[in-house]
Amino acid sequence: MTRALLLNADWSPLHFISDVKAVILVYKGRAEVISCSGDGQLSLWDTDFTSAGPVLGQDPVRHEVPATLRLLNQVKKKWKAPRFRKKVLFNRDDWSCQYCGKQLSWDSVTIDHVMPSSRGGQTTWLNCVTACKQCNKHKANKTPEEAEMRLRKTPAVPNSLHFWDAMRSNVSHPDWDMFITK
Numbered sequence: 260m261t262r263a264l265l266l267n268a269d270w271s272p273l274h275f276i277s278d279v280k281a282v283i284l285v286y287k288g289r290a291e292v293i294s295c296s297g298d299g300q301l302s303l304w305d306t307d308f309t310s311a312g313p314v315l316g317q318d319p320v321r322h323e324v325p326a327t328l329r330l331l332n333q334v335k336k337k338w339k340a341p342r343f344r345k346k347v348l349f350n351r352d353d354w355s356c357q358y359c360g361k362q363l364s365w366d367s368v369t370i371d372h373v374m375p376s377s378r379g380g381q382t383t384w385l386n387c388v389t390a391c392k393q394c395n396k397h398k399a400n401k402t403p404e405e406a407e408m409r410l411r412k413t414p415a416v417p418n419s420l421h422f423w424d425a426m427r428s429n430v431s432h433p434d435w436d437m438f439i440t441k
């Protein structure tokens with residue numbers, strides 16, 4: 260199954276949805292196709308299509324699978340901080356150690372609890388930072404003050420871009436960049 264990026268009527272990104280849902284939105288006249296995935300076509304008669312919504316009795320029209328589509332009517336959307344995810348945290352910190360500034364990758368990145376978890380520190384956006392293994396080991400069971408280490412910036416709730424980038428890590432389409440990096 261491919262994914263499609265659903266945009267609000269004002270072109271801001273809303274969700275990633277399944278190809279079947281995308282075609283149904285277009286079929287019901289609720290969204291317009293902005294670009295297609297090039298992954299062929301879906302028919303109203305396809306089994307995965309009909310299982311997603313009762314559309315029997317219609318002509319077997321085939322629809323290009325959308326990659327990006329836009330709702331025709333604006334829906335209200337509240338930005339809610341996503342639940343804690345490692346990749347979003349690393350994106351927020353630009354994959355750099357928040358103590359020494361070293362650039363990190365999946366092989367070298369660790370999560371540091373500013374207030375150590377052994378002392379009640381929670382795994383939250385405000386208590387976690389990206390750290391290299393050396394700094395994490397050096398800081399150990401101490402607070403930054405006790406370890407005499409300075410955080411490069413105060414941990415904050417990630418914004419929607421940190422989140423979107425992590426959400427689409429397994430799927431991509433060249434057209435999405437201009438909407439997601441807005």
Ligand SMILES: [Zn+2]
Pocket residue numbers: 356357358359360361390391392393394395
């Ligand atoms: Zn470091």
